[in-house]
Every structure is written in structure tokens, then in C-alpha cells.
Amino acid sequence: MKTVVIIGGGFAGLAAAARLRRAGDGVEVILIDRRPTHQFLPLLPDLVGRDLDPSLLCYPLARAAAQTRCRLVQATVHAVDIAARRVLTDGDAIAFDYLLLASGVESDFYGQTQVRERACEFRAAEDAARLRARLPAGQAATVVVAGGGYTGVEVATHVVRAGRRAGLRHRVVLVDPAPAICNALPDPFRRYIAANLLAMGIETRLGTTVADATHDSVTLAGGETFAPAALVWTAGVRTADFVHALPGSKTRQGRLEADPNLQFADACFAAGDVCAVVRGRQPLRMGVQAAISQGACAGDNIRRAIAGKPLRPYRPWDPGYLVPMANGRACGRVLGVPVYGRVATWLHYAMCLVRLRGTGCRATVLRVLLAGTPRR
Incomplete structure (x- = not known):
């Protein structure tokens, strides 16, 4: 039995867990997060200006873990001992054969x-x-x-x-x-x-x-x-203290500079905001799409490592970015095309609805968004 520990129940961690579900009965996946819910960060600003119930953006990690056949451990990580292959938390120490760091970032x-x-x-x-x-x-x-x-x-x-x-x-x-x-x-x-x-x-x-x-x-x-x-x-943001304490190259924010396979140490992988995928001289920007695709790639590579197969490099694909504002104006670039105004706004919300977990949550959020057009 191989044990895979995923630290972080965000977009990257859950994407990896979904891929690791295919690993079979010989693999135990443990998901560690200090929060009981997966939080949908792209709509956080809308909680301030709209009649959105915060619970709509909080998907229970226990449910997500059950769907991906993980064991959920709600705990705060204090350190990772790579040599001993242990994660030290405010509860028990958790041993691993493979590790995925998907712990995101915090305020700096x-x-x-x-x-x-x-x-x-x-x-x-x-x-x-x-x-x-x-x-x-x-x-x-x-x-x-x-x-x-x-x-x-x-x-x-x-x-x-x-x-x-x-x-x-x-x-x-x-x-x-x-x-x-x-x-x-x-x-x-x-x-x-x-x-x-x-x-x-x-x-x-x-x-x-x-x-x-x-x-x-x-x-x-x-x-x-x-x-x-x-x-x-x-x-500003930075990674958690336990990430800063890990050996290896990091950015100023403490993001781990992983290799092309998203590996930063033997049997240890990183994905999402905690991972700096460097192209040229700069790391790729943080974002939801990057977190999901990196989590999926890391999950697949852990499966391949367990099976003794060669790892595959992460191939980034960036569909673009949007900056939505509360009066219905937005701007950004989608598939290389500049977009402005309400078209950009609804593209943003369409992508949010696609990625939001829970059919009922999607329907309720859509009703709130359609309830009225923001005025300048």
C-alpha cells in the first residue's frame, strides 16, 4: 500500500485527488486542510457587493474527499520532513510515500x-x-x-x-x-x-x-x-512558513520552483499557487486554470511514479485573464483576444459557474447574478 498525502484542498489539491482516484486500491490518498471547506475564491469580492450567501462558495471537503475516495484530515501543517517522509501537524504526524504540496498562499x-x-x-x-x-x-x-x-x-x-x-x-x-x-x-x-x-x-x-x-x-x-x-x-501574498522552511529554490514569495514535471524533491510534487513554474526568467502567473491543470498533472505523475512509468512534463495552457468590476465593467484577454465591458463581465461569471461545485449552488448564484444589472 502506497500513501499519497495532499496538503491543501483548493483547486490544485482537488484536481490531483480526482486523478489519483484512478490509482486503484493499492493507493491511499490523504487530504490535509485546516479548513472544513473548499472555498471558491474567484467570487469572494461578490460576497461584499451582492446578496450571495457565503455558504454557496464553501463546498464541504468531507464531501469532496468522499467523491475522490480520499481520507480527509482537518489539521494545520507545521512542518514537512522530506528525509523522514512525514508531515507534522497540530495533531498526528502523517507518513507518506508521495507528497503533493497544494497549500496555496496567504496574506503577506x-x-x-x-x-x-x-x-x-x-x-x-x-x-x-x-x-x-x-x-x-x-x-x-x-x-x-x-x-x-x-x-x-x-x-x-x-x-x-x-x-x-x-x-x-x-x-x-x-x-x-x-x-x-x-x-x-x-x-x-x-x-x-x-x-x-x-x-x-x-x-x-x-x-x-x-x-x-x-x-x-x-x-x-x-x-x-x-x-x-x-x-x-x-x-501581497506569501507561502506558509512550513513551505519557506523547505530546502530548494524559491521565489521571493516563497513559491517552490519545481522541475518541468512539477517535482521539487524526490517523491515530492507541488501544484497551484505554491508552485512557481518558471518560463524564461519569470514564474507563470497564479490563477485558477493554472492550479487545476497543475494539480491534474501532478496527480497523473504521482500515479505514473507509483506504476514505475516515466513522468510527463507539465504543459501550461493559459486561456487568459479578466478583471471584473462591480458595476458590470470588466477587461482582459481571452484566448489572445482583448475583451471589454459587459461581454468580459459575463465571460468571467460564466467561467465561475462552470468551476463552482454543486449544481444547486450554481443555480442559486446564477439567480443572484441575474437579479439585477449593476449600475455605475
């Missing part, structure tokens, strides 16, 4: 302990629900969103939408150290996003960072202070 506060204590993270459904509950109460006249990437833009626009639905007008400020919002995108997309943020009344502060935060104020590096204010953190 860059050593700012007080900011971490005061900020609202945006990595889980409960984070989005907490922010949504706070807005109608008028507890924050200003909402500062740290991080001007895809997620920061989505969150900022949904905060505006939530306020307007409640009859409130929050001041929303998007902060990023780069010279432009979504700075990594091509210039036409950056300009489209900037124009839409301006139309929605969202302010930007570029070339600066959040320096401090209290329970009711946020101060930027240049000294500008917002009060009363709430801070939402989407400014």
Missing part, C-alpha cells in the same frame, strides 16, 4: 505586525462576510484597500456597490506602491480600469504604502491619515 504583511492585527484580510469567505456586515453599520466612513492588483480593484468596486445598495456613500481609497493600478497589465487595460474607478468615485494613492493602522484609522507612508477608516488588505 511584510513584517507589519500592527497592520496585520488591524486589517481585514481578504483570503476567505468569512473575511468577505465580515467586511460586508461592517459596511451598512456605518462603522467606517472611509475604506482603504491596500493593494492595487486584480483583487484590490474588485474589492474596492464591490465596497462602493455595497454602500450604494445600503444608501451609504463610503469613501473608498485604493493604495499601491506601483505607478499605476494593475501595473502588470498592458496599458489599454490599465487605462480602462483607471477610468472606471474614477467613474465609480474611487480614489487612488499610488507610489505609497500603508505605514500604520489602528482600530479606526489608516496612515500612509507619506503621513496622510484617514479616520475613521477601515483597512482591507490585498497587498
